Amino acid sequence: MEIIINVIDQNDNNPEFTKDPFLGSVAESSPINFEFMKVTAIDKDEPGSLNADIRYKLLTQDPEKPNANMFFVNPMSGAIQMNSDGLCREKIPKYTLVIQAADMEGRGLINTATAIITVTDINDNAPEFVQSSYTASVPENKADALVVKMAMTDGDEPHTPAWSTKYSIIEGNDGGFFSVSTGPSQLEGIITTVKGLDFEKTSQYTLLVTVENDAPFTTRLPTSTATVIVNVEDENEAPVFNPVEKVVTVPENRRVGADLIAYTATDPDTVKNQKVWYKAGNDPARWLSVNKKTGLIKVRSPMDRESLFVRGDRYQALILAIDNDDIPATGTGTLVIQLEDVNDYAPIIEERTIKICNKESQPVTLSVTDKDGPGFGAPFRAELQGESANNWTIRMNGTKTGIILTPKSSLEQNDYNVVLRVYDNRGLAQDNTVHATVCDCKGNDVQCTNRVVAGVGLPGNIITSLHLNGSFVFWG
Known part of the structure; x- marks a missing residue:
């Protein structure tokens, strides 16, 4: 069982x-x-x-x-x-x-x-300013300047969002001159300037700053605030030209001693009631004189639109305005002189020497230039002067910017001075001399192999000289 x-x-x-x-x-x-x-x-x-x-x-x-x-x-x-x-x-x-x-x-x-x-932890402790008010001083015209550092306390767990802080300026910053940020310790508010302050406009600012945690409060808590009074320290500011660049238009032949323009500056330091005096700064061609007291600028020496110091018809000079503070401040302005062209340069021939064959001579084109502007340049015209007309003929090219020079007949090999009077489109002229060497050759194949003595061509002979007892003996 x-x-x-x-x-x-x-x-x-x-x-x-x-x-x-x-x-x-x-x-x-x-x-x-x-x-x-x-x-x-x-x-x-x-x-x-x-x-x-x-x-x-x-x-x-x-x-x-x-x-x-x-x-x-x-x-x-x-x-x-x-x-x-x-x-x-x-x-x-x-x-x-x-x-x-x-x-x-x-x-x-x-x-x-x-x-x-x-x-x-929960965020049940509001951060609080160690001080309820602060007073600071900041020099004017200084951006990113430290205004004040504000210390905080917070009873919540350190290094948590319920403990770290952030700040806001709720009053007194209408112009946006200040910013507030959290310092590295997370329990510090730092106020700095965003842009330069102007003592003459506002000498003191009163800011109201609040603080809160990165994490929201879990219960209704009072918000801590602090008042920051910022005093602006007056600094010596440089005089200011208005406008910073001034343009004046004058003809280039404005007489020496003539007025150009009064170029003045104002001193921002209205409280100090300082005086301003003037001088030329960078005046490359030394064309200007500046009245020390009034800032009136005059012509010191003849101006020239064709000068190397002129770019695009504009001449620039730096003008200085200096106040009389113990440590003077200097402001700068740029005077731009727009030079109007006048017909002060006659045309010139660029080629000063030429070579040409005496048989079947080919025309030579001479280039004509004028330093003046287009209104006083081409079309050009030219005339042969003196005995030059006996041996040479000229005509203008199609653009009337060049002279075509041709011998009248077969010339002896020799050196010739060709004098041409060249006119611009307004009739201003000057004589130009072109040194022409006529060689014993043909057409465009210009070859000058023979020597020329005392201005006389001796074709086919090689001339040799010997200095004896103060005299030259020639043979060939």
Whole structure:
């Protein structure tokens, strides 16, 4: 026969916690009944029996602040939840609980474990200025100048968004002259100038600055403010020309001593009531004189539109305005003289020497130029002067910018001076001499192989000379 023996369970196993300690966290200011962690235990006795039926109980809380019953343990599930409000990380950052587990519905064998609860931070502390007011001084006309550094305090956990700060200027910065930023420590507001301040316009600014955290407040908190009074320090500023570049148009033949223009500057330092005097700075051609007291500019020496110092008919000179402060400041202005052309240059022939064959001579084109502008240049015309007309003929090319020179007949090989009077389109003329060497050759193949002595051509002979007793002897 089969005999079945049932072993009846005896309560011989204590409950065992699954870990020890249990670690958990809860945000400060968490509400009552908020469940945030759980402890668990097991029992090796018969499952489902009374021997394995576990109940949980909170034995101790350390510290017992702000009261001894801050937490509650659900006896059935082991869940830990808030039993009271008043958690504050800044005062008590951690709690240690001793939890009991007992079988037989809490009346049998027992065991204990520790639950360590960390109180996490929320942004429940507003940042505050160490000082409620600041006074600073800043020199005028200086951008990116440090105005003030404002220290802060914040009771939240360091180096978290609930602790780091950001700033705003809510009053007194209508012109956008200032900016505020967070310093490297994250608990410091730094005000700097965005652009230069003008003492003569505003000598003092009053700024109202607020601070808040990078993380939003979790409860309604008062906003801390500070007042910053910024005094602008007066600096000696250079006189200012208006306009910075002044253009005057005059003919290039304006007489020496004639007035050009009065070019003056104003001193921004109205409070100091300083005097300004003037002088020429960079006047490359030294054409100008400047009245020290009035800034009146006159012609000092003859001006020339065709000068190397003129670019595109414009001559530039730097004018200086200097105040009489102990440390003088100098302002600069540019005077641009637009020179109107006058017919002060006669045309010239570029080629001063030419060579030509005496047989079947080919015409030579002479280039004519004029330093004046187009209104006083081409079309040109020319006339042969004196004996030059006996041996040569001329005519203008199609553009009337060149002279075509041709021998009248076959000339002896020799050197000739051809004098031409050249006129511009307004009739201004001057005589030009072209040195023409006539060689014994033909057409365009210009070759001058024979020597010329005393202005006389000796074709076919090589002339040699010897100096004897103060006289020259020639033979060939």
